[in-house]
Amino acid sequence: MTLADLLLDEGLAIDDADLTVRGLTLDSRKVEPGFVFAALPGVKVHGRDFIPKALANGAAVILTDAPVEAPVPVIVVDEPAALLARMAARFHPRQPGHIVAITGTNGKSSTVEFLRQIWAGAGLEAACLGTLGVTRGDNVEVTGYTTPDAVALQAALDRLAGEGVTHLAMEASSHGLKQHRMDGVRLQVGAFTNLTQDHLDYHPDFADYFASKLKLFTERLPVTGRAVINVDSEWGGKMADAARARGLEVLTLGWRGRDLTIREITPRAASQSVVFSWRGTDHALDIPLVGEFQILNALGAAAIALADGVAEASVLASLKTLGGVPGRLEKVGETADKAPVLVDYAHTPDGLDKLLRAARPHTRGRVIVIFGCGGDRDASKRSKMGVIAANQADHIIVTDDNPRSEDPALIRQAILKGCPQAEEIADRAEAIRHGVAMLRAGDCLLIAGKGHETGQTVGDVVHPFDDREQGRQALAEREAARV
Structure with a gap:
């Protein structure tokens, strides 16, 4: 060329x-x-x-x-x-014919994966792209970025289109939008999940963070595009107003949604019974996911598919069989007394709050949480996450989570200001073993912060570390000690 x-x-x-x-x-x-x-x-x-x-x-x-x-x-x-x-x-001219971009602080990875599953259930050639990599069917290619750089992104789109993918759901990070990585993507739909504190180490303030997300609706979507927005927060309302001012078709969802309205969510042992209305028609079904926020993600994906014309019967059938997303409330095992060990990516105040609230209705005994905060990142969220843990959990273990160039003891000290009664165990593997060892019947252990990630960054070195594998090893050690 x-x-x-x-x-x-x-x-x-x-x-x-x-x-x-x-x-x-x-x-x-x-x-x-x-x-x-x-x-x-x-x-x-x-x-x-x-x-x-x-x-x-x-x-x-x-x-x-x-x-x-x-x-x-x-x-x-x-x-x-x-x-x-x-x-x-x-240079890489081919793209899937129907591309949906989803932005927000939390829920992007789950929503794009749920949308991929719904599309696949309708017989469409579907893929998703984001934090977990590029997923098509059972194949996952790790990329390492929520929104890859523009060249890598366009190369991925070209390859997927060449492989026959017609429908792609992709995450749109604030970094990617602000840095113009998505400027060449031919979008049809943009969606918004929520907005809470995150990435303030990169963005100068929350206003800039919001403005970066807003670019999806004010700049990246064509005027013929559709916006699908969760309006349960003031930020969702502002996104919807901006999209309407641009002339976009706007659909809203959530407890306050106009097009998809949530009526009721009832927790079950390993699922949730959900009643919602889609454009005036009520539907009731069980969705095999734990946590209200996961239901919001699933219904967000459903609203996108329904608005695109996917048959209601097909969407409802897929919702009943949705598979969870790696590292998002992922159950890695349980004790002999059926106390589960769950791993989640929650690494923001809002994410941790939602995680703890999600576990409570499914837990008869204690909710035990292990978490830390990353170094060289927004320091203001550390004590806030400590306060949330103190208010929502029954037992807290503060540990290290990617300290990078910072002194990990000082990071833990900042967290403990919000939860002074918490245990402090610097070694993350030891913290997980301790958390598993203290489980009793009816308890639940949440290991938060890393989710699907497989490394612990100390200084400039990334050491192999997987919360899921560590949880499984701790459970095996506990079981061996009982024999």
């Missing part, structure tokens, strides 16, 4: 328009001869610092935001990340 092809309709005067471009990247280490290297501004460093490395590796074009001296064509624009996304969409 020529440089002129990649810049079609951009209105840019360029040298060497007939130059053949063999690839695009924003990582100088991945540059090959004939590549466009995007030298983008970053949080800590600027990509221009890596231009010499890119040139040494054979970069044929530089894309950046300020003039630089280079022996190859240099494209200078105010928003190079946005242009890179559009160029990547031209």
Whole structure:
């Protein structure tokens, strides 16, 4: 593909328009001869610092935001990340015909996976893309990012379309939206789950966090698109207002939803009985998920599918058989007395609150929780999560969770300000063994923070660590000790 092809309709005067471009990247280490290297501004460093490395590796074009001296064509624009996304969409031109993007603080991973299952149940070639990777059928390809960089994202879309995928549900992170990673994605539907405190280490304030999420409805969706929004919070109402002001078709859901209205949720042993109304027609069914927030995710996926024309009977049948998402209230085992051990990704104040509230109706005895907070991340949430644990749990074990460059003892100390009666066990594996050992009949152990993740980051080193595997090992040790 020529440089002129990649810049079609951009209105840019360029040298060497007939130059053949063999690839695009924003990582100088991945540059090959004939590549466009995007030298983008970053949080800590600027990509221009890596231009010499890119040139040494054979970069044929530089894309950046300020003039630089280079022996190859240099494209200078105010928003190079946005242009890179559009160029990547031209370089990898195929995309699934129906793409849904879902944003919000919590619930994105579950909602895209539930939507994939509902589509698949209707006989559609479906996939989902997000924090857990790219999922199609039983195959999961780990990507490592909620919203991959623009080049990787477009390459994934092109590949999925080539494999016959017609329906894709993808997560839209605040980082991805603010950094223009999704600018080249041809969306049909945008959805919103909720908004609570998170990522304030990246966003300067909550207003910026909200504004970044809002971009899905004010910029990324075409005016012919549809917005499906949970309006149980004030933020959902603001999202819906902004979408209507743009002229989008807006559907609302939730306890306050107009199109899909939740009437009743009753917890069962391993499921929940749900009554909801879809555009005036009531439905009652059991959904095999634990936690009210999971029902909201499942019904959010159902509303998207129903609005797209998937038959009600098919959607209802899929809701009755939904499979859980890895690391989201995932049961990893239970004691001989049937006390379950559950692993969840909850790592925000709201996420921890919802997790603890979800477990309570299903627990006759004590709710025991193990959690920590990440280093080099929003420090203001640490004591808040401690307070939530103190208010909602019967026993708390504060431990380490990706301390990164910070002193883990100081992180734990900040958490303990909110829950001074909690136990403190720095070693996460030891904390899990202790939590499992103290379980009695009727109790429930929640291990929060990592979910599906398989590493513990200390300094710059990622050590292998899986809460699910540690939970299983602790249960096996407990059982062996009984023999």
